[in-house]
Amino acid sequence: MKQSVHKVEISTRGQGLYEFTSTIDEWVVRQKIQTGLLTVFCRHTSASLLIQENADPTVRRDIKAYFDHLAPEDGPYIHTAEGPDDMPAHLKTALTQVQLSIPVINGNLVLGTWQGVYLFEHRTHPHRREIVLHLIGDERGNR
Amino acid sequence: MKQSVHKVEISTRGQGLYEFTSTIDEWVVRQKIQTGLLTVFCRHTSASLLIQENADPTVRRDIKAYFDHLAPEDGPYIHTAEGPDDMPAHLKTALTQVQLSIPVINGNLVLGTWQGVYLFEHRTHPHRREIVLHLIGDERGNR
Amino acid sequence: MKQSVHKVEISTRGQGLYEFTSTIDEWVVRQKIQTGLLTVFCRHTSASLLIQENADPTVRRDIKAYFDHLAPEDGPYIHTAEGPDDMPAHLKTALTQVQLSIPVINGNLVLGTWQGVYLFEHRTHPHRREIVLHLIGDERGNR
Numbered sequence: 001m002k003q004s005v006h007k008v009e010i011s012t013r014g015q016g017l018y019e020f021t022s023t024i025d026e027w028v029v030r031q032k033i034q035t036g037l038l039t040v041f042c043r044h045t046s047a048s049l050l051i052q053e054n055a056d057p058t059v060r061r062d063i064k065a066y067f068d069h070l071a072p073e074d075g076p077y078i079h080t081a082e083g084p085d086d087m088p089a090h091l092k093t094a095l096t097q098v099q100l101s102i103p104v105i106n107g108n109l110v111l112g113t114w115q116g117v118y119l120f121e122h123r124t125h126p127h128r129r130e131i132v133l134h135l136i137g138d139e140r141g142n143r
Numbered sequence: 144m145k146q147s148v149h150k151v152e153i154s155t156r157g158q159g160l161y162e163f164t165s166t167i168d169e170w171v172v173r174q175k176i177q178t179g180l181l182t183v184f185c186r187h188t189s190a191s192l193l194i195q196e197n198a199d200p201t202v203r204r205d206i207k208a209y210f211d212h213l214a215p216e217d218g219p220y221i222h223t224a225e226g227p228d229d230m231p232a233h234l235k236t237a238l239t240q241v242q243l244s245i246p247v248i249n250g251n252l253v254l255g256t257w258q259g260v261y262l263f264e265h266r267t268h269p270h271r272r273e274i275v276l277h278l279i280g281d282e283r284g285n286r
Numbered sequence: 287m288k289q290s291v292h293k294v295e296i297s298t299r300g301q302g303l304y305e306f307t308s309t310i311d312e313w314v315v316r317q318k319i320q321t322g323l324l325t326v327f328c329r330h331t332s333a334s335l336l337i338q339e340n341a342d343p344t345v346r347r348d349i350k351a352y353f354d355h356l357a358p359e360d361g362p363y364i365h366t367a368e369g370p371d372d373m374p375a376h377l378k379t380a381l382t383q384v385q386l387s388i389p390v391i392n393g394n395l396v397l398g399t400w401q402g403v404y405l406f407e408h409r410t411h412p413h414r415r416e417i418v419l420h421l422i423g424d425e426r427g428n429r
Binding site for chain 3: 093136
Binding site for chain 2: 287289291323325327329330331356357361362363364365367373376377379380381383384385387416418420422
Protein backbone atom coordinates (compact mmCIF):
# COMPACT_ATOMS: atom_id res chain seq x y z
CA MET A 1 0.00 0.00 0.00
CA LYS A 2 1.38 3.45 -0.82
CA GLN A 3 0.34 7.09 -1.00
CA SER A 4 1.08 9.97 -3.34
CA VAL A 5 0.22 13.63 -3.02
CA HIS A 6 0.32 16.43 -5.57
CA LYS A 7 -0.63 20.09 -5.85
CA VAL A 8 -2.41 21.39 -8.93
CA GLU A 9 -2.72 25.11 -9.66
CA ILE A 10 -5.54 26.38 -11.82
CA SER A 11 -5.55 29.97 -13.10
CA THR A 12 -9.09 31.21 -13.48
CA ARG A 13 -10.26 34.13 -15.59
CA GLY A 14 -13.66 34.83 -14.11
CA GLN A 15 -16.68 32.83 -13.00
CA GLY A 16 -17.43 29.47 -14.56
CA LEU A 17 -16.55 25.78 -14.76
CA TYR A 18 -12.93 24.81 -15.55
CA GLU A 19 -12.44 21.15 -16.41
CA PHE A 20 -9.26 19.45 -15.15
CA THR A 21 -10.19 15.77 -15.53
CA SER A 22 -7.21 15.00 -17.79
CA THR A 23 -4.73 16.59 -15.34
CA ILE A 24 -6.00 14.30 -12.57
CA ASP A 25 -6.24 11.30 -14.86
CA GLU A 26 -2.68 11.59 -16.14
CA TRP A 27 -1.27 12.07 -12.63
CA VAL A 28 -3.16 9.02 -11.35
CA VAL A 29 -1.89 6.84 -14.22
CA ARG A 30 1.71 7.93 -13.49
CA GLN A 31 1.42 6.76 -9.85
CA LYS A 32 0.92 3.16 -11.09
CA ILE A 33 -1.73 2.42 -8.46
CA GLN A 34 -3.98 -0.44 -9.60
CA THR A 35 -6.61 -0.19 -6.87
CA GLY A 36 -7.04 2.86 -4.69
CA LEU A 37 -8.85 6.02 -3.74
CA LEU A 38 -8.15 9.49 -5.15
CA THR A 39 -9.20 12.52 -3.13
CA VAL A 40 -9.41 15.97 -4.74
CA PHE A 41 -9.44 18.86 -2.25
CA CYS A 42 -10.01 22.56 -3.04
CA ARG A 43 -8.24 24.91 -0.60
CA HIS A 44 -10.68 27.82 -1.02
CA THR A 45 -14.04 29.11 0.21
CA SER A 46 -15.02 31.04 -2.90
CA ALA A 47 -14.33 28.32 -5.49
CA SER A 48 -15.49 24.72 -5.36
CA LEU A 49 -15.52 21.32 -7.07
CA LEU A 50 -18.16 19.67 -9.20
CA ILE A 51 -18.48 16.47 -11.18
CA GLN A 52 -20.69 17.19 -14.17
CA GLU A 53 -21.48 16.27 -17.74
CA ASN A 54 -18.54 16.97 -20.04
CA ALA A 55 -20.34 16.42 -23.33
CA ASP A 56 -22.68 19.32 -24.17
CA PRO A 57 -21.19 22.72 -23.11
CA THR A 58 -24.67 24.20 -22.69
CA VAL A 59 -25.00 22.12 -19.49
CA ARG A 60 -22.18 24.16 -17.93
CA ARG A 61 -23.75 27.45 -19.10
CA ASP A 62 -27.05 26.44 -17.51
CA ILE A 63 -25.31 25.37 -14.28
CA LYS A 64 -23.52 28.71 -14.02
CA ALA A 65 -26.71 30.69 -14.73
CA TYR A 66 -28.66 28.59 -12.23
CA PHE A 67 -26.22 29.19 -9.36
CA ASP A 68 -26.09 32.92 -10.22
CA HIS A 69 -29.87 32.94 -9.84
CA LEU A 70 -29.85 30.78 -6.67
CA ALA A 71 -27.25 32.93 -4.88
CA PRO A 72 -27.65 36.38 -6.49
CA GLU A 73 -25.22 39.28 -6.10
CA ASP A 74 -27.99 41.58 -4.88
CA GLY A 75 -29.01 39.39 -1.91
CA PRO A 76 -29.57 40.92 1.57
CA TYR A 77 -25.99 40.20 2.72
CA ILE A 78 -24.16 41.78 5.65
CA HIS A 79 -20.75 40.67 4.37
CA THR A 80 -20.30 42.98 1.36
CA ALA A 81 -16.84 44.45 2.07
CA GLU A 82 -15.06 42.12 -0.38
CA GLY A 83 -17.29 42.93 -3.34
CA PRO A 84 -20.75 41.90 -4.57
CA ASP A 85 -19.48 38.53 -5.87
CA ASP A 86 -17.88 37.44 -2.56
CA MET A 87 -20.84 36.39 -0.42
CA PRO A 88 -22.55 34.59 -3.37
CA ALA A 89 -19.18 32.81 -3.86
CA HIS A 90 -19.27 31.47 -0.30
CA LEU A 91 -22.89 30.34 -0.74
CA LYS A 92 -22.20 28.58 -4.06
CA THR A 93 -19.24 26.84 -2.41
CA ALA A 94 -21.50 25.71 0.48
CA LEU A 95 -24.04 24.34 -2.02
CA THR A 96 -21.49 22.35 -4.04
CA GLN A 97 -18.27 20.48 -3.00
CA VAL A 98 -14.90 21.29 -1.50
CA GLN A 99 -13.75 17.68 -1.77
CA LEU A 100 -14.38 14.69 -4.02
CA SER A 101 -13.10 11.12 -3.65
CA ILE A 102 -13.04 8.82 -6.65
CA PRO A 103 -12.13 5.09 -6.52
CA VAL A 104 -9.38 3.78 -8.81
CA ILE A 105 -9.83 0.31 -10.36
CA ASN A 106 -7.42 -1.30 -12.82
CA GLY A 107 -5.27 1.81 -12.72
CA ASN A 108 -8.06 4.18 -13.77
CA LEU A 109 -10.55 6.49 -12.09
CA VAL A 110 -14.04 4.96 -12.14
CA LEU A 111 -15.61 8.15 -13.54
CA GLY A 112 -18.69 7.47 -15.66
CA THR A 113 -18.65 8.05 -19.43
CA TRP A 114 -20.02 11.59 -19.15
CA GLN A 115 -18.45 12.64 -15.85
CA GLY A 116 -15.86 15.41 -15.88
CA VAL A 117 -14.20 16.99 -12.82
CA TYR A 118 -14.51 20.78 -12.69
CA LEU A 119 -13.24 23.66 -10.63
CA PHE A 120 -16.20 25.98 -10.18
CA GLU A 121 -14.83 29.52 -9.91
CA HIS A 122 -17.26 31.89 -8.20
CA ARG A 123 -15.22 35.14 -8.24
CA THR A 124 -15.18 37.57 -11.15
CA HIS A 125 -11.49 38.56 -10.95
CA PRO A 126 -8.67 36.20 -12.02
CA HIS A 127 -7.45 33.83 -9.27
CA ARG A 128 -4.84 31.12 -8.77
CA ARG A 129 -6.62 28.17 -7.19
CA GLU A 130 -4.82 25.39 -5.34
CA ILE A 131 -6.14 21.84 -5.54
CA VAL A 132 -4.53 19.02 -3.52
CA LEU A 133 -4.60 15.46 -4.87
CA HIS A 134 -4.16 12.53 -2.48
CA LEU A 135 -3.97 8.94 -3.69
CA ILE A 136 -3.80 5.85 -1.53
CA GLY A 137 -3.71 2.34 -2.93
CA ASP A 138 -1.89 -0.72 -4.06
CA GLU A 139 0.31 -1.38 -7.05
CA ARG A 140 -1.19 -4.84 -7.31
CA GLY A 141 -4.67 -5.44 -8.74
CA ASN A 142 -7.70 -5.76 -6.51
CA ARG A 143 -9.04 -9.09 -5.45
CA MET B 144 -4.28 -3.27 5.30
CA LYS B 145 -6.37 -4.38 2.35
CA GLN B 146 -8.84 -3.04 -0.20
CA SER B 147 -12.02 -4.37 -1.78
CA VAL B 148 -14.07 -2.96 -4.62
CA HIS B 149 -17.55 -3.82 -5.82
CA LYS B 150 -20.11 -2.61 -8.35
CA VAL B 151 -23.75 -2.25 -7.42
CA GLU B 152 -26.48 -1.80 -10.03
CA ILE B 153 -29.73 -0.12 -9.11
CA SER B 154 -32.71 -0.19 -11.48
CA THR B 155 -34.78 2.94 -11.07
CA ARG B 156 -38.42 3.40 -12.13
CA GLY B 157 -38.69 7.18 -12.14
CA GLN B 158 -37.66 10.07 -9.91
CA GLY B 159 -37.23 9.59 -6.19
CA LEU B 160 -35.08 8.19 -3.41
CA TYR B 161 -34.03 4.51 -3.54
CA GLU B 162 -32.50 3.19 -0.33
CA PHE B 163 -29.62 0.72 -0.60
CA THR B 164 -28.15 0.86 2.90
CA SER B 165 -28.55 -2.89 3.49
CA THR B 166 -26.77 -3.76 0.21
CA ILE B 167 -23.76 -1.70 1.30
CA ASP B 168 -23.93 -2.94 4.88
CA GLU B 169 -23.97 -6.62 3.93
CA TRP B 170 -21.10 -6.22 1.47
CA VAL B 171 -18.99 -4.39 4.07
CA VAL B 172 -19.62 -7.09 6.69
CA ARG B 173 -18.55 -9.80 4.19
CA GLN B 174 -15.17 -8.06 3.64
CA LYS B 175 -14.29 -8.67 7.31
CA ILE B 176 -12.68 -5.25 7.70
CA GLN B 177 -12.66 -4.17 11.35
CA THR B 178 -11.51 -0.57 10.87
CA GLY B 179 -11.65 1.21 7.54
CA LEU B 180 -13.23 3.67 5.16
CA LEU B 181 -16.01 2.88 2.70
CA THR B 182 -16.47 5.14 -0.32
CA VAL B 183 -19.69 5.08 -2.36
CA PHE B 184 -19.37 6.61 -5.82
CA CYS B 185 -22.20 7.28 -8.31
CA ARG B 186 -21.10 7.12 -11.97
CA HIS B 187 -23.77 9.49 -13.29
CA THR B 188 -24.57 13.19 -13.70
CA SER B 189 -28.37 12.91 -13.55
CA ALA B 190 -28.65 10.76 -10.40
CA SER B 191 -26.88 11.36 -7.09
CA LEU B 192 -26.33 10.14 -3.53
CA LEU B 193 -27.89 11.30 -0.29
CA ILE B 194 -27.75 10.24 3.34
CA GLN B 195 -31.14 10.94 4.88
CA GLU B 196 -33.63 9.90 7.50
CA ASN B 197 -34.87 6.36 6.89
CA ALA B 198 -37.68 6.39 9.47
CA ASP B 199 -40.65 8.47 8.29
CA PRO B 200 -41.24 8.10 4.48
CA THR B 201 -42.84 11.56 4.33
CA VAL B 202 -39.32 13.01 4.74
CA ARG B 203 -38.37 11.52 1.37
CA ARG B 204 -41.56 12.81 -0.26
CA ASP B 205 -40.80 16.31 1.03
CA ILE B 206 -37.18 16.08 -0.14
CA LYS B 207 -38.27 15.07 -3.65
CA ALA B 208 -40.91 17.83 -3.81
CA TYR B 209 -38.43 20.40 -2.50
CA PHE B 210 -35.79 19.63 -5.14
CA ASP B 211 -38.47 19.64 -7.88
CA HIS B 212 -39.36 23.15 -6.73
CA LEU B 213 -35.71 24.27 -6.37
CA ALA B 214 -34.71 23.07 -9.86
CA PRO B 215 -37.98 23.15 -11.84
CA GLU B 216 -38.55 21.60 -15.25
CA ASP B 217 -39.73 24.91 -16.70
CA GLY B 218 -36.56 26.84 -15.85
CA PRO B 219 -34.88 29.12 -18.46
CA TYR B 220 -32.49 26.39 -19.66
CA ILE B 221 -30.55 26.31 -22.93
CA HIS B 222 -29.85 22.57 -22.66
CA THR B 223 -33.32 21.13 -23.37
CA ALA B 224 -32.53 18.59 -26.12
CA GLU B 225 -32.56 15.60 -23.75
CA GLY B 226 -36.00 16.35 -22.30
CA PRO B 227 -37.44 18.70 -19.67
CA ASP B 228 -36.18 16.53 -16.78
CA ASP B 229 -32.53 16.45 -17.94
CA MET B 230 -31.21 19.90 -16.97
CA PRO B 231 -33.02 19.82 -13.58
CA ALA B 232 -31.39 16.39 -13.08
CA HIS B 233 -27.90 17.90 -13.55
CA LEU B 234 -28.73 20.74 -11.13
CA LYS B 235 -30.10 18.39 -8.46
CA THR B 236 -26.95 16.29 -8.81
CA ALA B 237 -24.78 19.42 -8.38
CA LEU B 238 -26.75 20.35 -5.23
CA THR B 239 -26.41 16.92 -3.62
CA GLN B 240 -23.57 14.31 -3.68
CA VAL B 241 -21.83 12.11 -6.22
CA GLN B 242 -19.67 10.47 -3.54
CA LEU B 243 -19.96 9.60 0.14
CA SER B 244 -17.29 8.16 2.44
CA ILE B 245 -18.32 6.42 5.66
CA PRO B 246 -15.88 5.17 8.33
CA VAL B 247 -16.06 1.53 9.46
CA ILE B 248 -15.47 0.76 13.15
CA ASN B 249 -15.73 -2.70 14.73
CA GLY B 250 -16.73 -4.12 11.36
CA ASN B 251 -19.72 -1.82 10.87
CA LEU B 252 -20.46 1.44 9.11
CA VAL B 253 -20.73 4.30 11.63
CA LEU B 254 -24.06 5.50 10.20
CA GLY B 255 -26.29 7.17 12.81
CA THR B 256 -29.50 5.51 13.99
CA TRP B 257 -31.68 7.31 11.44
CA GLN B 258 -29.22 7.56 8.57
CA GLY B 259 -29.98 5.66 5.38
CA VAL B 260 -27.99 5.78 2.12
CA TYR B 261 -30.07 6.63 -0.94
CA LEU B 262 -29.68 6.84 -4.67
CA PHE B 263 -31.53 9.98 -5.72
CA GLU B 264 -32.87 9.35 -9.24
CA HIS B 265 -33.60 12.61 -11.08
CA ARG B 266 -34.80 11.23 -14.45
CA THR B 267 -38.39 10.22 -15.16
CA HIS B 268 -37.65 7.19 -17.38
CA PRO B 269 -36.29 3.90 -15.96
CA HIS B 270 -32.49 3.74 -15.68
CA ARG B 271 -29.79 1.30 -14.62
CA ARG B 272 -27.48 3.17 -12.26
CA GLU B 273 -23.94 2.04 -11.44
CA ILE B 274 -22.54 2.62 -7.98
CA VAL B 275 -18.93 1.72 -7.13
CA LEU B 276 -18.01 0.70 -3.58
CA HIS B 277 -14.40 0.98 -2.40
CA LEU B 278 -13.30 -0.22 1.01
CA ILE B 279 -9.86 0.20 2.53
CA GLY B 280 -8.97 -0.98 6.00
CA ASP B 281 -7.58 -3.53 8.37
CA GLU B 282 -8.84 -6.92 9.45
CA ARG B 283 -7.59 -6.21 12.96
CA GLY B 284 -9.45 -3.89 15.34
CA ASN B 285 -8.51 -0.23 15.66
CA ARG B 286 -6.27 1.00 18.42
CA MET C 287 0.34 2.42 7.15
CA LYS C 288 -2.00 2.81 10.12
CA GLN C 289 -5.47 4.03 11.04
CA SER C 290 -6.94 5.93 13.96
CA VAL C 291 -10.56 6.66 14.79
CA HIS C 292 -12.08 9.07 17.28
CA LYS C 293 -15.51 10.33 18.32
CA VAL C 294 -16.11 14.03 18.91
CA GLU C 295 -19.22 15.30 20.68
CA ILE C 296 -20.45 18.83 20.04
CA SER C 297 -23.15 20.36 22.21
CA THR C 298 -25.21 22.82 20.19
CA ARG C 299 -27.40 25.60 21.57
CA GLY C 300 -29.60 26.35 18.61
CA GLN C 301 -29.16 26.85 14.86
CA GLY C 302 -25.87 28.09 13.45
CA LEU C 303 -22.29 27.25 12.58
CA TYR C 304 -20.03 25.76 15.28
CA GLU C 305 -16.35 25.68 14.40
CA PHE C 306 -14.31 22.67 15.52
CA THR C 307 -11.22 22.97 13.32
CA SER C 308 -8.80 23.08 16.28
CA THR C 309 -10.32 19.91 17.81
CA ILE C 310 -9.67 18.04 14.56
CA ASP C 311 -6.28 19.64 14.06
CA GLU C 312 -4.98 18.74 17.50
CA TRP C 313 -6.22 15.16 17.25
CA VAL C 314 -4.58 14.72 13.84
CA VAL C 315 -1.25 16.09 15.10
CA ARG C 316 -1.34 13.63 18.06
CA GLN C 317 -1.69 10.65 15.68
CA LYS C 318 1.76 11.45 14.23
CA ILE C 319 0.67 10.66 10.68
CA GLN C 320 2.90 12.45 8.16
CA THR C 321 0.88 11.71 5.02
CA GLY C 322 -2.71 10.57 5.08
CA LEU C 323 -6.40 11.22 4.69
CA LEU C 324 -8.73 12.46 7.42
CA THR C 325 -12.45 11.81 7.07
CA VAL C 326 -14.99 13.72 9.18
CA PHE C 327 -18.43 12.09 9.36
CA CYS C 328 -21.60 13.56 10.94
CA ARG C 329 -23.99 10.89 12.28
CA HIS C 330 -27.16 12.99 11.89
CA THR C 331 -29.77 14.01 9.31
CA SER C 332 -30.67 17.40 10.84
CA ALA C 333 -27.13 18.77 11.29
CA SER C 334 -24.37 18.79 8.70
CA LEU C 335 -20.77 19.75 7.91
CA LEU C 336 -19.39 22.74 6.08
CA ILE C 337 -15.95 24.11 5.27
CA GLN C 338 -16.20 27.88 5.23
CA GLU C 339 -14.36 31.14 5.80
CA ASN C 340 -13.24 31.47 9.42
CA ALA C 341 -12.15 35.11 9.23
CA ASP C 342 -15.13 37.48 9.11
CA PRO C 343 -18.03 36.25 11.32
CA THR C 344 -20.58 38.05 9.11
CA VAL C 345 -19.99 35.33 6.49
CA ARG C 346 -21.47 32.75 8.90
CA ARG C 347 -24.42 35.03 9.70
CA ASP C 348 -25.13 35.43 5.98
CA ILE C 349 -24.79 31.66 5.40
CA LYS C 350 -27.27 30.89 8.18
CA ALA C 351 -29.75 33.53 6.92
CA TYR C 352 -29.38 32.27 3.35
CA PHE C 353 -30.19 28.65 4.21
CA ASP C 354 -33.14 29.80 6.38
CA HIS C 355 -34.46 31.58 3.30
CA LEU C 356 -33.68 28.67 0.91
CA ALA C 357 -35.41 26.06 3.11
CA PRO C 358 -37.98 28.07 5.08
CA GLU C 359 -39.94 26.80 8.08
CA ASP C 360 -43.27 27.65 6.43
CA GLY C 361 -42.70 25.50 3.34
CA PRO C 362 -45.45 23.16 2.03
CA TYR C 363 -44.13 20.12 3.96
CA ILE C 364 -46.03 16.92 4.78
CA HIS C 365 -43.52 15.92 7.50
CA THR C 366 -44.34 18.46 10.23
CA ALA C 367 -44.82 16.17 13.26
CA GLU C 368 -41.34 16.87 14.67
CA GLY C 369 -41.70 20.66 14.63
CA PRO C 370 -41.41 23.44 12.03
CA ASP C 371 -37.58 23.33 12.09
CA ASP C 372 -37.30 19.57 11.35
CA MET C 373 -38.04 19.32 7.63
CA PRO C 374 -35.94 22.44 6.82
CA ALA C 375 -33.17 20.73 8.85
CA HIS C 376 -33.28 17.66 6.57
CA LEU C 377 -33.24 19.88 3.46
CA LYS C 378 -30.31 21.97 4.68
CA THR C 379 -28.44 18.74 5.45
CA ALA C 380 -29.18 17.47 1.91
CA LEU C 381 -27.86 20.75 0.43
CA THR C 382 -24.59 20.71 2.41
CA GLN C 383 -22.33 17.83 3.58
CA VAL C 384 -22.54 14.83 5.89
CA GLN C 385 -18.90 13.91 5.27
CA LEU C 386 -15.66 15.71 4.44
CA SER C 387 -12.25 14.21 3.66
CA ILE C 388 -9.13 16.32 4.01
CA PRO C 389 -5.61 15.20 2.99
CA VAL C 390 -2.78 15.38 5.53
CA ILE C 391 0.68 16.42 4.31
CA ASN C 392 3.74 16.89 6.54
CA GLY C 393 1.61 16.04 9.57
CA ASN C 394 -0.97 18.78 8.95
CA LEU C 395 -4.36 19.10 7.32
CA VAL C 396 -4.09 20.86 3.95
CA LEU C 397 -6.88 23.31 4.78
CA GLY C 398 -6.47 26.67 3.06
CA THR C 399 -5.64 29.81 5.04
CA TRP C 400 -9.29 30.83 5.46
CA GLN C 401 -10.87 27.41 5.66
CA GLY C 402 -12.52 26.36 8.92
CA VAL C 403 -14.49 23.16 9.57
CA TYR C 404 -17.98 23.74 10.97
CA LEU C 405 -20.86 21.73 12.33
CA PHE C 406 -23.98 23.33 10.88
CA GLU C 407 -26.76 22.82 13.43
CA HIS C 408 -30.22 23.09 11.85
CA ARG C 409 -32.43 22.44 14.91
CA THR C 410 -33.51 25.16 17.34
CA HIS C 411 -33.33 23.08 20.54
CA PRO C 412 -29.99 22.06 22.13
CA HIS C 413 -28.51 18.82 20.78
CA ARG C 414 -25.50 16.58 21.34
CA ARG C 415 -24.00 15.86 17.95
CA GLU C 416 -21.65 12.97 17.24
CA ILE C 417 -18.86 13.37 14.72
CA VAL C 418 -16.60 10.44 13.79
CA LEU C 419 -13.00 11.10 12.73
CA HIS C 420 -11.14 8.48 10.69
CA LEU C 421 -7.48 8.89 9.76
CA ILE C 422 -5.47 6.59 7.52
CA GLY C 423 -1.85 7.21 6.63
CA ASP C 424 1.82 6.71 7.16
CA GLU C 425 4.14 7.87 9.89
CA ARG C 426 6.82 8.44 7.29
CA GLY C 427 6.80 11.47 4.98
CA ASN C 428 5.33 11.27 1.48
CA ARG C 429 7.50 10.70 -1.52
